Amino acid sequence: MSMSTAPHSTPVGLPARVRIPVVAAPMFLVSGPELVIAASAAGIVGSFPTPNCRTTAELDRWMGTISDGVAAAGPDAAPWAVNLVTHRSNQRLEEDLRLVAEHRPPVVITALGSPEPVMETVKGYGGLVLADVVSVRLARKAAGFGVDGLACISAGAGGHTGHLSPFAFVSAVRQFFDGLLVIGGGIADGWGVAGAVAAGADLVYMGTRFLTATESMASPDYKQMVVEHGPDDLVVSSGITGTSASWLRPSLIANGLDPDALTAPAGRDYNAGADVQGRWKNIWAAGQGLGLIDGVTPVKSIVDDLAAEYAAATRRFAGRTLR
Numbered sequence: 001m002s003m004s005t006a007p008h009s010t011p012v013g014l015p016a017r018v019r020i021p022v023v024a025a026p027m028f029l030v031s032g033p034e035l036v037i038a039a040s041a042a043g044i045v046g047s048f049p050t051p052n053c054r055t056t057a058e059l060d061r062w063m064g065t066i067s068d069g070v071a072a073a074g075p076d077a078a079p080w081a082v083n084l085v086t087h088r089s090n091q092r093l094e095e096d097l098r099l100v101a102e103h104r105p106p107v108v109i110t111a112l113g114s115p116e117p118v119m120e121t122v123k124g125y126g127g128l129v130l131a132d133v134v135s136v137r138l139a140r141k142a143a144g145f146g147v148d149g150l151a152c153i154s155a156g157a158g159g160h161t162g163h164l165s166p167f168a169f170v171s172a173v174r175q176f177f178d179g180l181l182v183i184g185g186g187i188a189d190g191w192g193v194a195g196a197v198a199a200g201a202d203l204v205y206m207g208t209r210f211l212t213a214t215e216s217m218a219s220p221d222y223k224q225m226v227v228e229h230g231p232d233d234l235v236v237s238s239g240i241t242g243t244s245a246s247w248l249r250p251s252l253i254a255n256g257l258d259p260d261a262l263t264a265p266a267g268r269d270y271n272a273g274a275d276v277q278g279r280w281k282n283i284w285a286a287g288q289g290l291g292l293i294d295g296v297t298p299v300k301s302i303v304d305d306l307a308a309e310y311a312a313a314t315r316r317f318a319g320r321t322l323r
């Protein structure tokens with residue numbers, strides 16, 4: 001089915017339960033309960049990756065806190081999400097999944113592996129599964145497992161990044177998928193959100209914009225580096241974790257690394273190994289949207305800004321097309 005002949009997912013379900021179509025994307029060592037609850041309370045999907053909890057007991061506490069916090073935020077709060085690394089190097093997947101079954105996060109996002117291991121559990125309690133994918137091939141594969149949505153990570157994304165243009169990615173995936181299409185990569189304002197929706201996406205996956213939120217767990221020095229730098233100050237390399245990721249050049253230099261001569265580590269153990277955790281702690285990731293960030297502000301005010309820009313973009317678009 002081609003984009004021009006078929007209507008796509010209409011804004012029911014998740015897109016109808018958000019103030020603006022944005023997911024505060026999961027960020028390693030950055031997103032915790034405060035950020036997730038603030039995002040959901042502000043009307044966008046809040047999320048965190050389970051490796052941010054060092055133990056399953058901590059994950060149990062976090063999910064309890066988030067569940068209660070989002071419930072307390074009232075009926076306009078958006079659903080929250082948890083992000084599971086389904087790569088085989090994640091030895092905690094089974095235990096994490098047991099806690100997911102207990103706490104029933106409304107949305108589960110799989111990353112760095114197939115969504116297959118979570119499908120039965122999450123669909124069993126009526127949750128939505130989104131699979132994070134970086135290529136059309138992986139999107140097609142994930143769609144084959146019956147996921148509700150795809151988070152298509154495009155060029156410009158912070159952390160583990162993609163390489164496709166978001167426009168090319170959305171168009172290609174819409175050829176075979178009419179579920180929830182989430183697009184991420186370098187989108188950091190409401191104008192970009194409107195552009196993504198116009199292109200065929202349902203939601204935008206936005207990480208970098210929330211790096212400097214007051215509620216983010218990033219250190220003050222990390223936040224300052226994000227504020228002071230722009231897209232030209234990023235280096236995309238697989239030399240830190242074994243997977244292509246977007247890093248702040250000055251943080252590589254500060255750690256004695258030559259940004260132009262990074263060598264790949266031996267194995268690909270993503271967030272799991274202690275040494276990789278250490279690397280993420282000192283070497284800071286960001287996406288191309290960082291140039292728009294000029295300070296440390298609460299999530300609520302970021303979402304208010306995004307909503308105002310989204311509304312202005314919608315008016316601008318309508319004014320140009322409905323003559």
Ligand SMILES: Cc1cc2nc3c(=O)[nH]c(=O)nc-3n(C[C@H](O)[C@H](O)[C@H](O)COP(=O)(O)O)c2cc1C
Pocket residue numbers: 025026027028029030049083111132153156157158159160184185186187205206207208209211271284285286287288289
């Ligand atoms: C500091 C940082 C850490 C991240 N950690 C994770 C992670 O643990 N798991 C994951 O699936 N994605 C992770 N991401 C990727 C985001 O979820 C999302 O794909 C990305 O931020 C979207 O692009 P943007 O940064 O340009 O908004 C991370 C991104 C950043 C900036």
